[in-house]
Amino acid sequence: MIQKKICLIGAFAVGKTSLVQRFVKSMFAEKYHTNIGVKIDKKIVTVGESEVTLVLWDLVGQDEFKAVEIGYLRGSAGYLLVADGTRRATLECAVDLHTRAQDAIGRVPFRLLVNKADLAPTWEVTDEDLIKIAERGWAVGRTSAKTGDHVESAFVSLTQEILQAK
Amino acid sequence: MSSGIFAELLFRQNILILERDSRGVFRPLGRTPDWCSALLPPDTAPAGSFAPEAIFSFLEYFLPEAGRFWADATGGELRSGIWVETNPDGIELHLAATACVVGRKKILLIRRLEQEFDQLQSVYQKGRELLLTHERLVAETSKKEILLHCIIHDLAGPLSGITGTLQVLEGEELTAQAARLVELGRRAARQQSRLIDDLLATFRAETGALDTIDPDPAHAPDAVTCARDVLDSLLPAFAIREVSGRVDVARGLPERVLVSGEKGRLERIFHNLIQNALRYSPAKGLVTVGFQREDTAVRITVEDQGEGVPPEIVPQLFQKFVRGGNNRGKSGLGLYFCRISVEQWGGSIGCERRPEGGTRFWFRLNLV
Numbered sequence: 188m189i190q191k192k193i194c195l196i197g198a199f200a201v202g203k204t205s206l207v208q209r210f211v212k213s214m215f216a217e218k219y220h221t222n223i224g225v226k227i228d229k230k231i232v233t234v235g236e237s238e239v240t241l242v243l244w245d246l247v248g249q250d251e252f253k254a255v256e257i258g259y260l261r262g263s264a265g266y267l268l269v270a271d272g273t274r275r276a277t278l279e280c281a282v283d284l285h286t287r288a289q290d291a292i293g294r295v296p297f298r299l300l301v302n303k304a305d306l307a308p309t310w311e312v313t314d315e316d317l318i319k320i321a322e323r324g325w326a327v328g329r330t331s332a333k334t335g336d337h338v339e340s341a342f343v344s345l346t347q348e349i350l351q352a353k
Numbered sequence: 354m355s356s357g358i359f360a361e362l363l364f365r366q367n368i369l370i371l372e373r374d375s376r377g378v379f380r381p382l383g384r385t386p387d388w389c390s391a392l393l394p395p396d397t398a399p400a401g402s403f404a405p406e407a408i409f410s411f412l413e414y415f416l417p418e419a420g421r422f423w424a425d426a427t428g429g430e431l432r433s434g435i436w437v438e439t440n441p442d443g444i445e446l447h448l449a450a451t452a453c454v455v456g457r458k459k460i461l462l463i464r465r466l467e468q469e470f471d472q473l474q475s476v477y478q479k480g481r482e483l484l485l486t487h488e489r490l491v492a493e494t495s496k497k498e499i500l501l502h503c504i505i506h507d508l509a510g511p512l513s514g515i516t517g518t519l520q521v522l523e524g525e526e527l528t529a530q531a532a533r534l535v536e537l538g539r540r541a542a543r544q545q546s547r548l549i550d551d552l553l554a555t556f557r558a559e560t561g562a563l564d565t566i567d568p569d570p571a572h573a574p575d576a577v578t579c580a581r582d583v584l585d586s587l588l589p590a591f592a593i594r595e596v597s598g599r600v601d602v603a604r605g606l607p608e609r610v611l612v613s614g615e616k617g618r619l620e621r622i623f624h625n626l627i628q629n630a631l632r633y634s635p636a637k638g639l640v641t642v643g644f645q646r647e648d649t650a651v652r653i654t655v656e657d658q659g660e661g662v663p664p665e666i667v668p669q670l671f672q673k674f675v676r677g678g679n680n681r682g683k684s685g686l687g688l689y690f691c692r693i694s695v696e697q698w699g700g701s702i703g704c705e706r707r708p709e710g711g712t713r714f715w716f717r718l719n720l721v
Binding site: 192199200219220221222223224225226227228229242244248250252253256258259261262274276311 | 410411413414434435436437438439445447470473474477478480481482484485488492
């Protein structure tokens with residue numbers, strides 16, 4: 188069976204762990220529970236006629252106390268940059284992490300997921316911000332780990348791109 | 354102490370001990386801790402061998418580093434970060450690995466962290482919750498400042514109506530008492546208008562951080578002309594207080610001292626600093642605005658001959674809403690406005706007591 192490593196990186200409290208939980212276990216916990224290391228989960232997805240085991244590395248979020256250990260991306264077939272739509276600074280953090288990721292592992296497929304779409308009325312990230320980012324050729328998605336909106340499709344579409352890029 | 358006792362001690366510490374042989378495969382030493390027995394292949398203990406990275410995905414990252422460490426090891430140990438894997442029963446295991454060399458044996462220890470992890474997690478959890486609270490408070494404050502700006506703006510509207518009405522009244526035939534009252538009313542309206550201008554200018558400077566400099570050098574303000582214009586506009590006030598004003602431009606500066614900044618705000622900075630100097634000047638005193646070149650910048654000073662600023666208040670002078678004892682009716686934003694403007698233009702600002710008496714405010718701006 189094909190196995191692919193995918194990392195999730197972003198600022199702290201943007202919902203990386205919640206996205207993995209939603210995708211792997213179809214669960215969502217309202218209370219924020221911070222991750223302090225690398226959390227590894229697996230899920231088998233079917234893409235076309237291929238069964239792929241995704242090994243999901245949920246990396247500790249970037250903050251004043253801890254920088255993302257970018258070396259953990261080594262061996263990744265792709266990555267998900269996660270930002271929180273209600274906190275504009277997390278979008279800037281995602282852009283910065285993308286640069287660091289590319290420096291570390293080169294060009295591999297990735298997606299920007301702007302999470303917390305269920306809180307859209309309180310978003311600081313604007314449509315214009317996302318249009319500007321999409322103009323760079325980035326694939327951008329609005330997700331909600333809470334409702335599950337666009338979560339599965341984000342992981343699956345990244346997997347498809349990884350398989351095509353092979 | 355025998356190696357068997359060591360292995361038993363490590364077992365009790367929840368540590369899985371693996372030895373790496375010359376082919377690069379691992380076999381467990383001693384007893385397997387309960388937490389990992391369900392993870393290991395059934396034929397591993399005690400003599401079987403296996404690839405631990407097939408069980409612990411994280412080791413795909415750590416083992417290449419450990420391999421280099423074992424090859425070069427001169428002592429010590431190599432520790433991994435913490436990682437979390439889920440066992441077949443759905444239980445999360447918080448793990449950390451250590452590579453070391455014991456005798457000639459290449460040893461990999463994998464430890465399940467329990468209380469240690471909980472304590473660390475609790476510290477990070479609290480720290481990050483505090484950061485989130487701080488971010489929310491900053492966002493709330495920002496919204497309130499915008500609301501405040503709207504309110505102040507609305508307050509300014511009726512004020513021009515009041516001023517206009519008083520101006521019309523002034524033209525009427527009034528008794529001496531009524532004329533005095535109208536003049537008092539106009540003075541109060543002017544004072545309130547200045548306060549509102551200060552508040553609005555500060556708000557604009559705080560929120561306009563990204564578009565404060567016109568990149569076209571043709572639009573760069575001439576600092577000396579700005580200073581002279583402001584000084585001229587304040588001449589009546591200087592005359593009333595019997596204070597003189599002077600502009601000194603040192604040699605080495607170009608004919609037009611063009612600086613990074615925006616004309617309107619630069620004039621406001623001069624206005625604030627010169628008016629401040631005037632306020633603290635003694636009768637017959639002199640306020641001097643000086644210009645000296647400093648490499649690619651110009652240092653601008655505004656000096657008075659007053660009592661001098663008390664050293665203990667200097668560090669707070671450029672903060673928001675700081676007012677000296679003699680500043681009734683002022684917004685406490687004038688010097689704050691000067692600082693944020695100068696800093697946004699890439700300059701710096703400060704204040705010092707002059708050895709010969711009085712106060713010297715200075716700011717430095719890049720020449721264009």
